[in-house]
Amino acid sequence: MKIACIILAHQNPAQLIRLLKRLQHPSIDCWVHIDSKCDPQLFSGIRKMENVFEIEPRLNLRWGNYTIVQAMINGLRSSISFKGKYTHFHFMSGMDYLVQPTQIFLNYLQANPDIDFIGNRPLEESKENIERISRYYFNNLNQSARKFAEALINKILPKRKLPFSFEIRKGPQWMTLTRESVEYILGFIGKNKSFAKFFQYVLAPDEFFFQTILYNSPLKHKMKNHIFHYVDWTELKKSPKTFTSKDKEKLLSSELFFARKFDCNVDAAILDILDEKINKLEKLMPRFDGQ
Numbered sequence: 001m002k003i004a005c006i007i008l009a010h011q012n013p014a015q016l017i018r019l020l021k022r023l024q025h026p027s028i029d030c031w032v033h034i035d036s037k038c039d040p041q042l043f044s045g046i047r048k049m050e051n052v053f054e055i056e057p058r059l060n061l062r063w064g065n066y067t068i069v070q071a072m073i074n075g076l077r078s079s080i081s082f083k084g085k086y087t088h089f090h091f092m093s094g095m096d097y098l099v100q101p102t103q104i105f106l107n108y109l110q111a112n113p114d115i116d117f118i119g120n121r122p123l124e125e126s127k128e129n130i131e132r133i134s135r136y137y138f139n140n141l142n143q144s145a146r147k148f149a150e151a152l153i154n155k156i157l158p159k160r161k162l163p164f165s166f167e168i169r170k171g172p173q174w175m176t177l178t179r180e181s182v183e184y185i186l187g188f189i190g191k192n193k194s195f196a197k198f199f200q201y202v203l204a205p206d207e208f209f210f211q212t213i214l215y216n217s218p219l220k221h222k223m224k225n226h227i228f229h230y231v232d233w234t235e236l237k238k239s240p241k242t243f244t245s246k247d248k249e250k251l252l253s254s255e256l257f258f259a260r261k262f263d264c265n266v267d268a269a270i271l272d273i274l275d276e277k278i279n280k281l282e283k284l285m286p287r288f289d290g291q
Helices: 015-021 040-048 068-079 102-111 127-134 145-155 179-191 193-199 209-215 245-252 269-284
Strands: 005-007 028-034 052-054 088-093 097-098 176-178 229-231 259-260
Touching: 005 015, 005 052, 015 040, 015 097, 015 229, 015 269, 028 040, 028 068, 040 088, 052 088, 068 088, 068 179, 088 097, 088 179, 088 259, 097 269, 176 179, 179 209, 245 269
Parallel strands: 005 028, 005 088, 028 052, 229 259
Antiparallel strands: 088 176, 097 259
């Protein structure tokens, strides 16, 4: 088994390096996309790390924009063609961190080798979901131009409809996919250009794009509506809660493998707490034998 961790990063290079060090394992390679808005010299430290590769080209990632989907696709294309060795592809952000030792994560995948862990729920669960698909969104524009364009276009044009007789599914972008499913997704995208074009005007398309392709594929039976990230949305904001040391009890008791999000400029101590837990667990585990 060999895992490609595809990481989208946009800030805090020291925190990213800390995450990459925590992910170091003979069965894991890390593929990192650095947002084009960042100074690449600030992230030069990752180029000195073993089993860490950069995803090119660097794109300008903005919340809700299709460029996030494109960066994910680029990460899959780069990694899947790399010596043809990866069995699984796991998505993360540079603001994630581990809650369990990497070996426990790998053991779980080893026990469930043919499952795609990808959150997916019906589109119709909320009116907001439907609007994100049926309206035009121009997230590549600045705020004032975007509001003007969206108001005008959505008044003139009819509601949008996916040009495929697919059931649209929604879920987080933090998925773990098998090689078979990644090959299917990339093949589908290559043959169906109109699918990607449709999602370029969807709000936060990373929450629909891959989920919808797999759900309407012959591999649907492999999907499990589950992800490995602990995320706290209790603040009811556009972004999830940033964890601090005050959250240590729920993080330490979590049975998930990862959590997001963290910011070392807000509270680095919570990362120290998680490292202490992981280090203790690793000492109790048998040494990795390369199998």
